Amino acid sequence: MAVKSDVRASGKGQVRARNAEQLTRADRAALGKDARASAPLESHAEFTPDGSRDPVGLLLEQAKSRVPELVPVRHGRMLVSPFTFFRGAALPMAADLAGTPTSGLRVQLCGDAHLSNFGAFASPERRLVFDVNDFDETLPGPFEWDVKRLAASLAVAGRDNQFSRKDCRAIVLSAVEAYRTAMRAFAEQHFLDVWYAHVDVTATLSEVKSQLTKKGAKRTEKMVAKAHTRDSMQALSKLTTLVDGQRRIISNPPLIEPIEEIFADVQAGKVNEMVRSVLDTYRRTLQSDRKHLLEYFTLVQVARKVVGVGSVxxxxxxxxxGAEDGTEPLFMQAKEAQPSVLAAFCGHSQYNNQGERVVVGQRLMQAESDILLGWTHVVDPNGIDRDFYVRQLKDWKFSVPIETMIPSGLKVYAHMCGWTLARAHARSGDRIALAAYLGGSNKFDHAIADFAETYADQNERDYAAFQADVKDGRVEATTEI
Structure with missing residues (x-):
């Protein structure tokens, strides 16, 4: 039995490889191998639920900081399936992971590395790249926590798609093997090469076509082609309409609500002043050339939008x-950043602004980030302080519809996710120590696969408890939206 250790950082801050780089390669490899003493590779299969755990209670506690009228929408989306429940249950899983064996090898964690939080988007050079694309929960912590959440999500998704247990395990093993072998390859590379590494979607698709059915390959090609149309022009036609010759965001409560409708009891001037202040403070977090770019655009309208599952x-x-005569639109999204679900277990961020925490973590983990990614702080019309991060709403962004995938396709996708997660971790953690810890055998792969199966079982029990609590009235859920 491995010792379960406290994973909180003794000092705050982002994970840095700088100190590790001052050691010899042999010393760093020794650190990785020494970590097996406290957390043997086989120990990562372990998961024993705490008798006092109350995942639904954690979700209800989390809901207290959210928009009250939208909380039932979040619960309704989590009710759809065990997988959608898993997507929204990052906090309960973080609490569970805190009780598992810990390697002590820290990286910048995504914090919510389930398979739907990987996807494609446009690079600054206008190439379609694949990467982790959600960083709301990012924080330094034990590398295996991201691996376990990814692996468990694959097991849960496979079950939702009614794959066999054998197929589900093969899919999980594909992801973990890709992570382990990629980390060992990165350990042999120069750090700059690791930093420049990325997944080019078009090139990767041509490489994996032979592993997909003809139908699956054609479907993937169509999704890639469609991704190139997902930009501000497409959003303009979908989210706006012409009113007296001007573009206005279409109201569709509670999913989309213009700001003037939400703060109808507040003077319009006060709302506009708040919005201008938000944009001004956000601009200060951008590089000078991006500030210059943004100066060409003027604000037309703002609306609140419901996004995702766990984020609702x-x-x-x-x-x-808009720029020019209104024919050149730009849609931006400002998303509230609350403390990471990992904070209670890994230590609080060094950044007072949670939006800055998200942006710094994203830039550290992603090969290429949105050129307009930044953060800001707001005092809303009710006098409450809130942190936000800001990015483009749509820039060729898409995620694979998991529910339509067959086992061979999900296995390929899992491999891409595993490689990508390793690349993200190698940028912030000690890739040489991590590679030495993981080793050349498949012990770690099978331990994580065992964990994923066990946690998928637990997720099904938690989902059933959640359904029961909705039925009994403990949890309010809206399923019509």
Whole structure:
């Protein structure tokens, strides 16, 4: 039995490889191998639920900081399936992971590395790249926590798709093997090469076509082609309409609500002043060339938008901006950043602004980030302080519809996710120590696969408890939206 250790950082801050780089390669490899003493590779299969755990209670506690009228929408989306429940249950899983064996090898964690939080988007060079694309929960912590959440999500998704247990395990093993072998490859590379590494979707698709059915390959090609149309022009036609010759965001409560409708009891001037202040403080976090770019656009309208599953209830705003004669739109999204679900278990961020925490973590983990990614702080019309991070709403962004995938396709996708997660971790953690810890055998792979199966069982029990609590009235859920 491995010792379960306290994973909180003794000092705050982002994970840095700088100190590790001052050691010899042999010393760093020794650190990785020494970590097996406290957490043997086989120990990562372990998961024993705490008798006092109350995942639904954690979700209800989390809901207290969210928009009250949107919380039932979040619960309704989590009710759809065990997988959608898993997507929204990052906090309960973080609490569970805190009781598992810990390697002590820290990286910048995504914090919510389930398979739907990977996807494609446009690079600054206008290439379609694949990467982790959600960083609301990012924080330094034990590398295996991200691996376990990814692995468990694959097991849960496979079950939702009614795959066999054998197929589900093969899919999980594909992800973990890709993570382990990629980390060992990164350990042999120069750090700059690791930093530049990325997944080019078009090139990767041509490489994996032979592993997909003809139908699966054609479907993937169509999704890639469609991704190139997902930009501000497409959002303009979908989210706005012409009113007296001007573009206005279409109201569709509670999913999309213009700001003037939400703060109808507040003077319009006060709301506009708040919005201008938000944009001004956000601009200061951008590079000078990006500030210059943004100066070409003027604000047209702002609306609140419901996004995702686990994020529902956090405040997310979309801003329609325009340049020239209004034919050149830019849609921005400002999403509220609350403390990470990992904070209680890994230590609080060094950044007072949670939006800055998200942006710094994203830039550290992603190969290429949105050129307009930044953060800001807001005092809302009710006098409450809130932190936000800001990015483009749509820039060729898409995620694979997991529910339509067959086992061979999900296995390929899992491999991409595993490689990508390793690359993200190698940028912030000690890749040489991590590679030495993981080793050349498949012990770690099978231990994580065992954990994923056990946790998928637990997720099903938690989902059933959640359903029962909705039925009994403990949890309020809206399923019509």
């Amino acid at each position: 209830g956090t405040r997310a705003w979309i801003a329609l901006m």
